[in-house]
Amino acid sequence: xxxxxxxxxxxxxxxxxxxxxxxxxxxxxxxxxxxxxxxxxxxxxxxxxxxxxxxxxxxxxxxxxxxxxxxxxxxxxxxxxxxxxxxxxxxxxxxxxxxxxxxxxxxxxxxxxxxxxxxxxxxxxxxxxxxxxxxxxxxxxxxxxxxxxxxxxxxxxxxxxxxxxxxxxxxxxxxxxxxxxxxxxxxxxxxxxxxxxxxxxxxxxxxxxxxxxxxxxxxxxxxxxxxxxxxxxxxxxxxxxxxxxxxxxxxxxxxxxxxxxxxxxxxxxxxxxxxxxxxxxxxxxxxxxxxxxxxxxxxxxxxxxxxxxxxxxxxxxxxxxxxxxxxxxxxxxxxxxxxxxxxxxxxxxxxxxxxxxxxxxxxxxxxxxxxxxxxxxxxxxxxxxxxxx
Amino acid sequence: xxxxxxxxxxxxxxxxxxxxxxxxxxxxxxxxxxxxxxxxxxxxxxxxxxxxxxxxxxxxxxxxxxxxxxxxxxxxxxxxxxxxxxxxxxxxxxxxxxxxxxxxxxxxxxxxxxxxxxxxxxxxxxxxxxxxxxxxxxxxxxxxxxxxxxxxxxxxxxxxxxxxxxxxxxxxxxxxxxxxxxxxxxxxxxxxxxxxxxxxxxxxxxxxxxxxxxxxxxxxxxxxxxxxxxxxxxxxxxxxxxxxxxxxxxxxxxxxxxxxxxxxxxxxxxxxxxxxxxxxxxxxxxxxxxxx
Numbered sequence: 001x002x003x004x005x006x007x008x009x010x011x012x013x014x015x016x017x018x019x020x021x022x023x024x025x026x027x028x029x030x031x032x033x034x035x036x037x038x039x040x041x042x043x044x045x046x047x048x049x050x051x052x053x054x055x056x057x058x059x060x061x062x063x064x065x066x067x068x069x070x071x072x073x074x075x076x077x078x079x080x081x082x083x084x085x086x087x088x089x090x091x092x093x094x095x096x097x098x099x100x101x102x103x104x105x106x107x108x109x110x111x112x113x114x115x116x117x118x119x120x121x122x123x124x125x126x127x128x129x130x131x132x133x134x135x136x137x138x139x140x141x142x143x144x145x146x147x148x149x150x151x152x153x154x155x156x157x158x159x160x161x162x163x164x165x166x167x168x169x170x171x172x173x174x175x176x177x178x179x180x181x182x183x184x185x186x187x188x189x190x191x192x193x194x195x196x197x198x199x200x201x202x203x204x205x206x207x208x209x210x211x212x213x214x215x216x217x218x219x220x221x222x223x224x225x226x227x228x229x230x231x232x233x234x235x236x237x238x239x240x241x242x243x244x245x246x247x248x249x250x251x252x253x254x255x256x257x258x259x260x261x262x263x264x265x266x267x268x269x270x271x272x273x274x275x276x277x278x279x280x281x282x283x284x285x286x287x288x289x290x291x292x293x294x295x296x297x298x299x300x301x302x303x304x305x306x307x308x309x310x311x312x313x314x315x316x317x318x319x320x321x322x323x324x325x326x327x328x329x330x331x332x333x334x335x336x337x338x339x340x341x342x343x344x345x346x347x348x349x350x351x352x353x354x355x356x357x358x359x360x361x362x363x364x365x366x367x368x369x370x371x372x373x374x375x376x377x378x379x380x381x382x383x384x385x386x387x388x389x
Numbered sequence: 390x391x392x393x394x395x396x397x398x399x400x401x402x403x404x405x406x407x408x409x410x411x412x413x414x415x416x417x418x419x420x421x422x423x424x425x426x427x428x429x430x431x432x433x434x435x436x437x438x439x440x441x442x443x444x445x446x447x448x449x450x451x452x453x454x455x456x457x458x459x460x461x462x463x464x465x466x467x468x469x470x471x472x473x474x475x476x477x478x479x480x481x482x483x484x485x486x487x488x489x490x491x492x493x494x495x496x497x498x499x500x501x502x503x504x505x506x507x508x509x510x511x512x513x514x515x516x517x518x519x520x521x522x523x524x525x526x527x528x529x530x531x532x533x534x535x536x537x538x539x540x541x542x543x544x545x546x547x548x549x550x551x552x553x554x555x556x557x558x559x560x561x562x563x564x565x566x567x568x569x570x571x572x573x574x575x576x577x578x579x580x581x582x583x584x585x586x587x588x589x590x591x592x593x594x595x596x597x598x599x600x601x602x603x604x605x606x607x608x609x610x611x612x613x614x615x616x617x618x619x620x621x622x623x624x625x626x627x628x629x630x631x632x633x634x635x636x637x638x639x640x641x642x643x644x645x646x647x648x649x650x651x652x653x654x655x656x657x658x659x660x661x662x663x664x665x666x667x668x669x670x671x672x673x674x675x676x677x678x679x680x681x
Contacts, residue, residue: 074445176404185401187434215435219442242464303432304401
């Protein structure tokens, strides 16, 4: 018989016994009592308990995995791994004192699948997306979980076509450059390159790898889940800046927050960053743009947002001017096309001879040849009015 | 359980900025002195703001991978770590002597945070500068008939920056190993541009006291010294300049032995690191040891 049964029988005989995911095994005056959602047996001898557990092996190995393999050392790792396979994840501490870390709270997640249902799904593989990552959890005959991690866009890729990695820190290099070899300053940027797979991670290494791709994503998700996420809104985040970034404070004038809406639309949209923006303008004022649907939260403006906002603070300090030059309707639309193509990082996708695209290189060069003077002024109009005007 | 957290500047533009931080973290991780080794950055992720919550251990040693005491070590890092009751006076430093202070952090109130002084001002940094000279010359005994220049920013942005340069230059001079030792600066006298004016020795090793290679160490300094007209075309090591051979070492922070200084900082603050220092000193050596 497996060592998981030895451990389970030992635990059942000790103190309050065991209680997890619908399985209860305790020792009382009349021997052992064993409960699952489908049956209750009592007055069992140790041998009888072993026999009954052997018939409910999924419950037994499930208990062993969560109690002895994963354990309680890192509540956030445990919570994440339980979320990955759709097991109930408690909303707080182990308040019921049953030593299960709260995973047996009846009201924790009424929708969670039973252990046999969950095991059936695990045998086929349970998939979860985390940003641009796809985790697939599977279970073997001993209840041991194995996790595969790959790019979510490569859900259907043959594993053999992907480069295999086994060390969590290998993710550091994979996260540094995008598909085109450009440096990714933002780990949560929606531009993670693919072509790799971590085929066989244990729970600890899965979380280590996920945390290398998306640092602090698991602890922040865990805090949010517990209702303890410390969100720092825009006003407070820029309020604490010093040195070269303290100037961003001066961008807030009066009551409006349209400028921060533009920042969030520019930087924090799901198309740009996989985090779900939870910060708003301030405690009382939400931004007008949506925070997105990311699996894990963004708790304050990041350093990229702050650095960009410093530039925008300078630029937005300028007064508007009226420039007068003429464009054909198509030229106006072409300017719009070019801005769209740059903003959506689409310029590399526009084919060289696709002159029907306004942001096509030849179209842009034609526009420049026609409309720019020798100094590069659009419409021949200087940016700054000559002195004396 | 004890954890090491290395905090560094990082960059939005230059992927090499964080490389030394990761390398030294890996070295310390491999030697097994800490249950966990984490990194946090001002410009990358996890941010210094969120790095403590990525740690499981209850004793946390935070070592800033910065060259000198100043704005980052005194204001930015303590603020972002949310250190309770931080007061720079607790370091009781003359600009070079910050060792550590033990505090809590409101982000992770159950943990004890040992906030250490920067690596750049630790005495062990002197050994790294010498090791860098050994590495760049390929000679574990380099010194005789060689000059050594330690290069820093200067005082324009931070007076403690120049203090650190002088401190290590003095200590290397006291070793009596190199024929000449000189502190040079990018933005004040004596300037690195005039490096050959300050040495009689034909061979001069030039080591910038910088954490990471970047604009200053890869573009400015090589061009200022006349190693090359255009940094993009590269330069020889050694390069001939005005009758001298200049052995330009690049940022000292990329030297493997920097991991030793990180460990020293944590050990000074009370971390139990066993014999890790000896192991790291040997493992990070790139030049062959002389047979006894």
